[in-house]
Amino acid sequence: MPHIKVDxxxxxxxxxxxxxxxxxxxLGELAEVLxxxxxGLSRAERELIATxxxxxxxxxxxxxxxxxIAVCYLNGxxxxxxxxxxxxxxxxxxxxxxxxxxxxxxxQKGGKHVTTDDVENAGAEGATDKDIHDTVLIAAxxxxxxxxxxGLAANTPTDMSTYPLRAQQIAKYGYGNHIFxxxxxx
Amino acid sequence: xxHIDLQxxxxxxxxxxxxxPATAKPLNELAEMLLRDDDNSLSxxERELIGTxxxxxxxxxxxxxxxxxLAGYYLQCDIPAIDAIKKDYTATDxxxxxxxLLAIAALVQQSGKAVTKDAIDNAKSQGxxxKEIHDAVLIAAxxxxxxxxxxGLATWAPQDRQFYVDRAPxxxxxxxxxxxxxx
Numbered sequence: 001m002p003h004i005k006v007d008x009x010x011x012x013x014x015x016x017x018x019x020x021x022x023x024x025x026x027l028g029e030l031a032e033v034l035x036x037x038x039x040g041l042s043r044a045e046r047e048l049i050a051t052x053x054x055x056x057x058x059x060x061x062x063x064x065x066x067x068x069i070a071v072c073y074l075n076g077x078x079x080x081x082x083x084x085x086x087x088x089x090x091x092x093x094x095x096x097x098x099x100x101x102x103x104x105x106x107x108q109k110g111g112k113h114v115t116t117d118d119v120e121n122a123g124a125e126g127a128t129d130k131d132i133h134d135t136v137l138i139a140a141x142x143x144x145x146x147x148x149x150x151g152l153a154a155n156t157p158t159d160m161s162t163y164p165l166r167a168q169q170i171a172k173y174g175y176g177n178h179i180f181x182x183x184x185x186x
Numbered sequence: 187x188x189h190i191d192l193q194x195x196x197x198x199x200x201x202x203x204x205x206x207p208a209t210a211k212p213l214n215e216l217a218e219m220l221l222r223d224d225d226n227s228l229s230x231x232e233r234e235l236i237g238t239x240x241x242x243x244x245x246x247x248x249x250x251x252x253x254x255x256l257a258g259y260y261l262q263c264d265i266p267a268i269d270a271i272k273k274d275y276t277a278t279d280x281x282x283x284x285x286x287l288l289a290i291a292a293l294v295q296q297s298g299k300a301v302t303k304d305a306i307d308n309a310k311s312q313g314x315x316x317k318e319i320h321d322a323v324l325i326a327a328x329x330x331x332x333x334x335x336x337x338g339l340a341t342w343a344p345q346d347r348q349f350y351v352d353r354a355p356x357x358x359x360x361x362x363x364x365x366x367x368x369x
Binding site for chain 2: 004014019025026029030033037049057058067103111116119130137139140141145146147148150
């Protein structure tokens, strides 16, 4: 049960966003800019970074939600998403993305864990400064979102068939206040 | 030296914010709403104190000094007083409600799942409303992001703590949205 009184019919972060629309607006815009940009990293790569960090933070709602969004962008390839969670080194992804996931894993522990070697390795695999910037900020942002969701003990749907429905909604319409204002996808 | 070429020499979070204006906008709007909006029963000083404390726990020099100076400005206390709160808030004369909210913030800093029902119940018994608990959790979570952004890119920070004290009145007046990053 959530720690505060929120709409029990809204899942996960959506109920928290509805509780506080004034903070929901910049949070939605941040997610939109970070995860739906086509400049540099692909949308699938961005969602995989978000999924991996959420998995490391043990946030069930977030890692399943963003994992399913990544599946949408990967045309149904759920195996790659599962590999990224469990052992990205053996996943069917580029060496550049592996180097960026390494940086994301460091950010999850703490900003100071990121080393010059980590960054140089990503650069050697072809990551641009913007790719590294975006990776650090996506990882940092999910250290926010994951704590927001679990810190308030948000409702976590146990019906796993609902996650792809919400994921398709995000893949199609993006992030923003519509995700708690409009009827939930069913 | 920062891990990437930020194309500017600004300290702390202002470096990557100038580098990436598209993400700076929502980051600043979130800070404005969380820390400075006046439609809130927690004072600006109390909210800056939560940001300061989490930044201290995350060992982020830039953030704990920026926000510590702002907390000092709003609460009309000096930096040694802010430092005493960071070191052991339970031994200071802040309100019992604030102590309970700082306890929640410290748990959020560890992990969302570390927040216990006991910690929440304690805050409620000290008079904290649902919105105050919501805001304490989101401020703490937000600083787990800002701190990682600042240190994850290895931005530089002025070491003279007076630098931050001197800037606090201006940031308090201008806020987080309507200001020139380069000044």
